Amino acid sequence: MKTKIYKLFLCCFVPVQLSCAQTNNQVKGLLFDELTWNVQDSEGTPKPMDTIVYDGKLALHLPKGHNAYLKNIKLENFEIEFDFIGFSMPGLGFRGQDKDNHELIYFRKIASGREDALQYIPIFNGSLPWQLYNYPKYERNAVFAEKKLASFPLTIENYFEQGPIGDSLRYEMGKRGVKYSSEAQLYFINEDVRAIDDMGQLTAGLFRKTKASWELWDPLVWSHVKIIVVENQAIVYVEDMELPKMTIDLKRDIVSGEISLRSQFYDAFYANISVKDLNDTILAMKKDNTRMLSDTYLRTWQLSPKFVKNENEALFQLDSLKSSGATWKKIQADEDGLINMSRFVNKMSGSVVLKTSIDSKDGQNVKMHFGFAKYLMIILNDKVVFSGEMDTKEKEGRVFVDDETVDLELIKGKNEIFLVSTGDEQYHQNWGLIAKLENLNGIKID
Known part of the structure; x- marks a missing residue:
């Protein structure tokens, strides 16, 4: 097996290009500078590179919404290791074709020890469909490095108010040597977790409830990760x-792309x-996970085709679609039975209809x-049998096939089903669906 190993070093001095012949297993030094990395914001606008000493290590600092693309190297199969710190959803993009199409693995440090600490999603046309790809297959448990700061009696919960940290809570933390800036905010995560966001000072905290106390942890501690693709x-x-x-x-095509x-x-x-x-190819890695x-x-x-749905005239719009001679495209769900609409439409706006019989x-x-x-x-057969919005409180809005149930009153012979689907037009992240029948007794699906 041929390999090339690239070591990426952070440097504060004037960049010097390293020149060396490529041979098997040879280490090639790459400066962590603007000759090696292209930093962009979420709109793709180039931004200057920022390096900083954080928690004892010289690090590349990426502000909120910024990405650093490795220049002049496109990889298909690779192994990468790195240390990272991030409060919410730092991650690795790979096999990137452009900023809106790539594979993504990211880390929820705020969910350390929970079933959704690790997340994989395929990015098609710029969507971020985390609600469609969920546990136990695409989200998994992991424990990230953290540092315990202090313990508090259970009564400290009386001082938990969402928003700017109040004087009473600030006083109790100060008695234990814990300080945050005047801009720090307290957020409710769930019944047992509260988060402190003080990213203006590049600090944060997590209150976790135990049987005997509330414990305050610093999540901004270096964690080490290795990913093999x-x-x-x-x-x-x-x-x-x-x-x-x-x-x-992985869900996207097997191609070389950006990291x-x-x-x-x-x-x-x-x-x-x-x-x-x-x-x-590492044949030893291959295994048949097909189910x-x-x-x-x-x-x-x-x-x-896409259209702008009128809630009060949806049936009329459907009739117009059926009689208009519009071109309908045959699509297939993936191996999980999921329709991720961003695979088939390039912008998360408007509505579409899916039909089968x-x-x-x-x-x-x-x-x-x-x-x-x-x-x-x-x-079903020109009758509306369900109309609604997803429940974002149940399972934090994740999409599972047993989320909803509806009775279909089938007639003898052919039955037409139409699904009028609209995605997340506010945040442009999730648009999709999954469906199955309870049984196929006397039934044939088109």
């Missing part, structure tokens, strides 16, 4: 470099980066289980 698979290691925390089947370090909603820091180009999806899933659909041997009722983001109307 070969063919259609990625393996993620956190802290322990021998035992992987996540093994996933990027990413900061999405808060500042992030990266140090001690090494990249190994794996030119040959046969039940035939009850509705996987084949016809997709309409069900042949029933006799008139009967059958339940359809489904999940969706963010709005859905279901029309």
Whole structure:
């Protein structure tokens, strides 16, 4: 197996280009400077590189929404290791074709020890569909490095008010040697977790409730990560470099592309980066994770052109679509039965209709289980049987096939089903659905 290893060093001095012949397993030094990295904001505007000493390490600092793209190196199969610090969703982009199309693995330090600490999502056309790709397959548990700052009695909860930290809470923290700036904000995460955001000072905190006390932890501590990408698979290691925390089947095409370090909603820091180009497939990594999806899933659909939905005239608009001669495109759900709409439309705006048909041997009722983001109307044989918005409180808005259930009153013969689907037009992140029938007794799906 041929490999090339790239060591990426942070440097404060004047950049000097290193020149050396490439041979197998040779280390090539790459300066962490603007000759090596292209830093951009979320709109793709070039930004200057910022290096900083943070928690004892010289690091690349990426402000909120900034990404650093490795220049002049495109990789398909590779191994990368790095240290990182980030309060919310720092991560690695890879196999990037442009800023809106790549694979993404990111880290929720705020969720350390929970089932959603690690997240994989494929990025199509700039969407961020985290609600569609969820545990236990695309989100996994991991424990990131943290530092305990102090313990408080359970009664400290009386001082937890969302917004600027109040004087009473600030006083109690000060007695224990913990200080945040006057701009620090307290946020409610769940019943057992509160977060302190003081990113103007590049600090943060997490209150976690135990049976006996509230503990305050500093999440902005260096964690070490290794990610191996070969063919259609990625393996993620956190802290322990021998035992992987996540093994996933990737959703995008197997192609060479850009590697990027990413900061999405808060500042992030990266140090001690090494990249190994794996030119040959590592056959030992390959394993058959294929699982046969039940035939009850509705996987084949016809997709309409986009249109602007009028809530009060949706049926009239559907009739117009059916009679207009518009071109419908055949689409397939992925191996999980999921329709990620950003694969098929280039902008998360407007609505689409998906249609299929069900042949029933006799008139009967059958339940359809489904999940969706963010709005859905279901029309069976010209009758609206469901119309609603996804429940973002249940399971934090993640999409599962058993989120919703509706009774389908099938007639003997052909039954037409139309799904009017609208995505997240506010944040442009999630748009998709998944559906299956409870059984196929006397039923044939188109």
